[in-house]
Amino acid sequence: MKTLTLLRHAKSGWDDPVARDFDRPLNSKGKRAAAMVGRHMKSLGLTFDHVVASPAVRVAETLDEVAVGYGEALAPAWDRRIYLASAVTLLDVIHDLPEMADHVLFAGHNPGLEDLVLMLVPDTLAEPLRDDVEQKYPTATIAELRFESGTWSDVAAGTARLTRFIRPRDLDPALGPDD
Incomplete structure (x- = not known):
């Protein structure tokens, strides 16, 4: 069985004057949320034998803050294909994951991550968390x-079971949407 944990980057600073979207950093709320998510991942006993991430600044900073809460560095393999990728491109990245890795953390962007979940998880009554993803990631x-499959190359549309969907606001209501 393979497990893929998708992490959307934390809230970034739109008011930061950067020349490229790729260079946009996290804001203070995003840093707090990422550290809290890291602490929660640790409390759940989540472990990863491989981490792959978009090299965008906001993703790198998210992983740094998650590591602070998690209590250990995550050491990602940076993959530029993930930056603002479609679900189809993200599936290509999944197919290229090392087969020896059973628990992978994948850090990237929306709408690609949301679309990937909706593509991989069947739309059935047996997947109530899917509705939450469809509403907003x-x-x-x-x-x-x-995934029941033993290989990443077998991952395809409709083959996943969504076992967790954890938003920062589920951990601390102050990390929810701004009013």
Whole structure:
């Protein structure tokens, strides 16, 4: 069985004067949310034998803050294909994951991550968390997908079970949407 945990980057600073979207950093709320999500991941006993991430500044900073809460560095393999990727491109990245890795953390962006979950998880009554994803996949949110298949190359549309969907506001209401 393979497990893929998707982490959307934390809230970034739109008011920061950067020349490229790629260079946009996290804001203070995003940093707090990422650290809290890291603490929660640790409390759940989540472990990863491989981490792959978009090299965008906001993703790198998210992983740094998650590591603070998690209590250990995550050491990602940076993959530029993930930056603002479609679900189809993200599926290509999944197919390229090392087969020896059973628990992978994947850090990236929306709408690609949300679309990936909706593509991989069947739309049935047996997947109630899918409705939450369909409504919104907020920043610093994790979604855990499990696959019965023993290989990443077998991952395809409709083959995942969504076992967790944890938003920062589920952990601390102050980290929810601004009013």
